[in-house]
Each structure stands twice: as C-alpha cells, then as structure tokens.
Amino acid sequence: EDQVTQSPEALRLQEGESSSLNCSYTVSGLRGLFWYRQDPGKGPEFLFTLYSAGEEKEKERLKATLTKKESFLHITAPKPEDSATYLCAVPSNGGSEKLVFGKGTKLTVNP
Amino acid sequence: NAGVTQTPKFQVLKTGQSMTLQCAQDMNHEYMSWYRQDPGMGLRLIHYSVGAGITDQGEVPNGYNVSRSTTEDFPLRLLSAAPSQTSVYFCASSESGTDQPQHFGDGTRLSIL
Numbered sequence: 001e002d003q004v005t006q007s008p009e010a011l012r013l014q015e016g017e018s019s020s021l022n023c024s025y026t027v028s029g030l031r032g033l034f035w036y037r038q039d040p041g042k043g044p045e046f047l048f049t050l051y052s053a054g055e056e057k058e059k060e061r062l063k064a065t066l067t068k069k070e071s072f073l074h075i076t077a078p079k080p081e082d083s084a085t086y087l088c089a090v091p092s093n094g095g096s097e098k099l100v101f102g103k104g105t106k107l108t109v110n111p
Numbered sequence: 112n113a114g115v116t117q118t119p120k121f122q123v124l125k126t127g128q129s130m131t132l133q134c135a136q137d138m139n140h141e142y143m144s145w146y147r148q149d150p151g152m153g154l155r156l157i158h159y160s161v162g163a164g165i166t167d168q169g170e171v172p173n174g175y176n177v178s179r180s181t182t183e184d185f186p187l188r189l190l191s192a193a194p195s196q197t198s199v200y201f202c203a204s205s206e207s208g209t210d211q212p213q214h215f216g217d218g219t220r221l222s223i224l
Contacts, residue, residue, distance in 0.1 A: 043215030091209035
C-alpha cells in the first residue's frame, strides 16, 4: 500500500532558526513528489514538484530535496510568515489516479 | 482568474438531510477530485474524475456520490448526512492527473448535528 509519512507532526522555531521537515514515502515507481503549504482556513497551495532522486527546488527561504526514500523541506532563516502546515503528497500507482497525502507538519515560527 | 471555487463556505445540516457541495474550475482542467480533511487524519480522497463523464472512487467514498457532466463542474452529494461526515471538504483540479500540481479551493466547512 502506498504511504506517505511526515515528521515531525509539529515544529516550533525561533525566527532565524533553520530546520528541516521530513517526508518519507513508499510507492512503486515514483511519478512525482509534491509539497504544499496550507494556511488556517485555506486550501493547500502548491510549492514544489520533485521527480527524480537528487533533484532540488528552491523558493525564497524554502528548498526541497529528494532521495529514493524521502524528501526534505529545508527552511533557512524562517520568518513568522512561514508559519503554516506543510503537506507532502505522491501519486499512487497501480493504474489509478489517486494522490496520497501525508498528515502534515505544523510549523510555528516565533518572532 | 477565479481558479477553483467551492460553495457554500459553511453549512450546518441535521442527520439524514441531503445536500450538494459545489465545485467549479475555470482552468479547463481535466482532472478533479474531492478530499475531506479531519484533525489528525490529513487529506483523504473521496472521489475523483479524469474527465467529463468519468468518475472513480477514492479512499473514503461511502456516503458520497459524484457526477461530472461538464469539464468545469464536479459536485459532491451527501445522500443522507451522518455526524461522521462532519469535516472540511476540499475540491482540487489539475490539467490531466495526479502527476501535476493540484489547485485547491478554499474548502467547505460542514457540520452534521
């Protein structure tokens, strides 16, 4: 069964304190790994797609990386506005068009 | 651009009532899907559609029906609401499938009493 596990469930950082979020996955034949950001009361917002091991994508203070078993979302010198829940998802295989999400990491950045 | 529009934003129902959650997208996307999001459970797929006239079940389809008569619209029907269906419901779309970024609406917050 395809699975996505995110850790930690919650993370509190001080402004400027860099850290990483983890997304481990089990799926046969990766067709992409997606990171989303979700603010309270809103729908998830797309951040990055990674398709192959070794690939990296950057956007402002965020950098996503991918290995054959997991992905990391690195947050460098975070600001309070980076506070959100970060979600990871992978397409399932087996002939269906289903997307499997992790439960997310709730990030809080204190000023 | 409106993107993905969900209506209503909030709804309270009594057990046994039926209702339809609306979802419309103006991006000419072929793939559309419905999720529910519950505390501690993450996003779970209810139903999805790869194009007009084609729908399929996701992870948690029981108690929900969908249809896709046009490319733009993908309504979700609750046939007989139960308290276990209290949740936040999100609709999403993408150009052609799950290997592309999904565009989400802002959700419908549904309470079943």
